Amino acid sequence: MDTTPDLLTLRIVRTISEHGTISEAARILGYSQPALSQHLTRAQTRLGLALVVRAGRGVRLTEAGRSLASHAVTVLNAVDAASAELAELAGLSSGTVRIAAFPTASSTLVPRLIRQLRQQHPNLTVNYVEAEPPQALQLLRDGAADVAITFSYPEDRADPHLSRDGGHTTVPLFTEPVVLVLPDSHALATADDVGLADLANDAWIAGCTLCRGHLLALCNLEGFAPEIGLETDNALAVLNFVSRGLGVALLPQLALSSLTLPEGVSIHSPQPSSERTIQYVIQPGATRIPSVAATIAMLTALDGASWGLRDYPESERTAR
Amino acid sequence: MDTTPDLLTLRIVRTISEHGTISEAARILGYSQPALSQHLTRAQTRLGLALVVRAGRGVRLTEAGRSLASHAVTVLNAVDAASAELAELAGLSSGTVRIAAFPTASSTLVPRLIRQLRQQHPNLTVNYVEAEPPQALQLLRDGAADVAITFSYPEDRADPHLSRDGGHTTVPLFTEPVVLVLPDSHALATADDVGLADLANDAWIAGCTLCRGHLLALCNLEGFAPEIGLETDNALAVLNFVSRGLGVALLPQLALSSLTLPEGVSIHSPQPSSERTIQYVIQPGATRIPSVAATIAMLTALDGASWGLRDYPESERTAR
DNA sequence: ATGAACTATCACGTCTAGTTATGCTTGTGT
DNA sequence: ACACAAGCATAACTAGACGTGATAGTTCAT
Structure with a gap:
């Protein structure tokens, strides 16, 4: 008998306590009436007690139902706050991206990148650290940077980008x-x-x-x-x-x-x-982090020709 | 893209933030490791952003993940509080039952009933109102009473227990x-x-x-x-x-x-x-309310013979 | 190099959670 | 008293969520 209520139950009970009927709650929550009716019966068997009892044409909350309804306010407010914060992060109304790049980029690529990022996402916080490629990669591995902008000399056999350890994804730019x-x-x-x-x-x-x-x-x-x-x-x-x-x-x-x-x-x-190749490096899967995604979108949109760079050939854009 | 997290996601993220790995979180939460891994990927697609990224042998929470983890504390505390209160109600460590009974019962059945209820469930609050059967039924319909103890004269054609309206369940006792x-x-x-x-x-x-x-x-x-x-x-x-x-x-x-x-x-x-018949009446389905269930259990265990009553014949115990 | 720790993925079965359709009960207005 | 509207419950069905164990791939340490 698990007495832990789930979020939908809390939502249902709260809405019922505010509007009196299951049907109205279903309308408000965007479900069909049977959906809520069934969910309630399931919830009640799981919880081992009644939350509502029929009363005439509608239902009335039991003591347990009223108890849940009052707790529901607290819980759902907290969940809504979490949800709102996630929405901000997803919509880049907030969030941080930490960028590391090699010194020469600091006076060329990076200023333009940051300016455009700020312009497009005014509420995104951008941190920048200058670091040579090996250090930039280390920052990435340590979780101290989200995007590393580095270069590789193709002949370099000790290139840390090639190492199998410290999982990262390298994408050539120019x-x-x-x-x-x-x-x-x-x-x-x-x-x-x-x-x-x-x-x-x-x-x-x-x-x-x-x-x-x-x-x-x-x-x-x-x-x-x-x-x-x-x-x-x-x-x-x-x-x-x-x-x-x-x-x-x-x-x-x-x-x-x-x-x-x-x-x-x-x-x-x-x-x-x-x-040499100029590339960005991110943690694997980090494209699903909005601030990172926004940054690499900006990066790939940069016009390298203005600094005498050539776009990396279309074939093969993602290395390990 | 629904940014509303579910409780399990919150639990997972919180546990990961405290223990660092998915496997350990799975052990703590009592799931297999793939279960959590998959739940996380589902949650991340639903939310539209990453909560964890791989970091070496384990994972690291993203900014969104850390945000969720901090909110999770609030949410889960509130849910746990609700759960605890439900557990109390279910275990009758708290709760209220409101009883209405006809005057003659006040000095016979009811005192013994209440004494035994209190003895068996010390934390249960018992309210009692004296009311003639029609009034007791009305209290029940209005939700002002949980259990009505009434009597019926079998010849009474106006017996409110027989009315099709005001849904209630009548169970004869003696x-x-x-x-x-x-x-x-x-x-x-x-x-x-x-x-x-x-x-x-x-x-x-x-x-x-x-x-x-x-x-x-x-x-x-x-x-x-x-x-x-x-x-x-x-x-x-x-x-x-x-x-x-x-x-x-x-x-x-x-x-x-x-x-x-x-x-x-x-x-x-x-x-x-x-x-005449002595019976109790409850709201339909109210047997699933623990305090009510405890009360009617006590009621049916009462020994009517001590007042010169006869147990109601076994055949047919539940009327409408 | 080998092993241990951790995550991801696969294939699979079960149960949850929704849908529409329908019937029953209850309250209301004529 | 009757018909109708409102509300809840149930049935039959489907899709997807959510578990499981087995397995493979990485990464770190010895």
């Missing part, structure tokens, strides 16, 4: 050319395409850890180990170093598009050409 | 002889059985309205109309009037059994013999 930056003083400064092998003896300026790894891998394929004279995470610094003739560098296109090129440098397509 | 009271001075005072027709010229003392009606009907059958000199609802007064030789009277057995007979009267079986 491909981003990696360009070669030469000082005007360089012998090849006037060539359009420059073979990397021709720069085997140049001094190199390396960017962030991942970019440095990519540089090494690329040069390795071409059969030489670059001599890295300077290292900095700062793309503007890289450009200035190059302009002073301190070396040559590979830079992702996105790093350039937020900067004005200093005097004395030129941009080239390296041979072999190389590109 | 049959009660109606006895003839004669003064010692009466010519027939030494006879055992006395024919009513032999009293056609006596002065009659009538009791309550219904008893008076019964007297008239009975005499009518015997072919005379009694001369009614005195009327009173008070059985003791009737006896005293008889003892003073002011007339003869018919009295129900129960009225006698609570009184000590005054000097100068004798009790006889009238011919034709006559009896």
Whole structure:
């Protein structure tokens, strides 16, 4: 004999106590009259006591029925509050999305993304953290971020996106050319395409850890180990170093598009050409979280061309 | 997209938020793990948003999930309170029963009934109202009483118990002889059985309205109309009037059994013999109200013989 | 690499919860 | 007194919810 009432029973009893008849309650609650009549008899057998008794043409609540009706107000108010909050979350009248992205994105993709998110969903709270891809993925795994915007170098065998652990879903957005930056003083400064092998003896300026790894891998394929004279995470610094003739560098296109090129440098397509992928990563199944869904909808709608990015080929859009 | 959560979802989400995994929640709630897993996916499609996301080996609540979990506490507390109150009512640790009975029962059946009820169910509140059968039935119809203890004279064609309206269930308990009271001075005072027709010229003392009606009907059958000199609802007064030789009277057995007979009267079986029925009346279906069920259980267990009553014949115990 | 812990999915049976149609009871108005 | 309207109960039926055990896939730890 389970004396726990269910929500419908509470609703029915409350409505009956307010309107006096089962039929009227059925009309109000949007059921047929037999539905409520049957539900009540089932509820009464389950509860082991009567909630209503017939009284003339209608019914009257018993003591137990009146008791339930009074509790029903409390319960249903609380449920309605929960429901309303869910509706807000679903409709993005509230909610939070926590975004992590790599530094270069902070001054390019992310501002536009956040502006458009705020515009379309004024009541959505957006948190942003700058983090290199491995850290961004860690934030995602820890539940400290909802959407990570990262990049991958296709040759990177240690790419954390490929790891089988820490379940996440990676969706590519754009491909981003990696360009070669030469000082005007360089012998090849006037060539359009420059073979990397021709720069085997140049001094190199390396960017962030991942970019440095990519540089090494690329040069390795071409059969030489670059001599890295300077290292900095700062793309503007890289450009200035190059302009002073301190070396040559590979830079992702996105790093350039937020900067004005200093005097004395030129941009080239390296041979072999190389590109990295810009992608977002979410927890598996997180597309069903409205704030996340809204964010990735915005992301995929971003126009990459304005930063010199190419949309990722339509074929294959979802990796693990 | 209905954002109203059901109780099980609330329970599940709350338990997950407290114990971290679906499996543990299933163990605690007494379900199999797939049951909860599936219920969650159903709930999430119904609600249109995710409540949990996989996180490594377990799951993590989403923002919506955490929201639900916090509301769940309120809701489930309120439901538990309702449930506890129902359990009290069902177990008669609380509750009320309102009894109405005819005056003669007030000093015979009812005190014993109430004493035994209180003894067996100390937490049950018992209300008692004295009312003649028609009024008692009216109280029942109005919902102002839960159990009416009444009597019927079988010959009474206006017996409200027979009316098709005002739905109620009548269950006979006892049959009660109606006895003839004669003064010692009466010519027939030494006879055992006395024919009513032999009293056609006596002065009659009538009791309550219904008893008076019964007297008239009975005499009518015997072919005379009694001369009614005195009327009173008070059985003791009737006896005293008889003892003073002011007339003869018919009295129900129960009225006698609570009184000590005054000097100068004798009790006889009238011919034709006559009896009335003592019964209880409840609202249809009210047997499922625990307090009512307890009351009628007590009632049927009463030993009528101690008041000179006979159990109603086993055959046919439930009338309309 | 192996095993333990956890979740998801499948196939299946049962019961719940709704529907319409219909009949019975009760109150009301003529 | 009678017919009608309002209300509740019941029947027969269907769809879906809700359990179960079996099983497979992930993830973490040793």
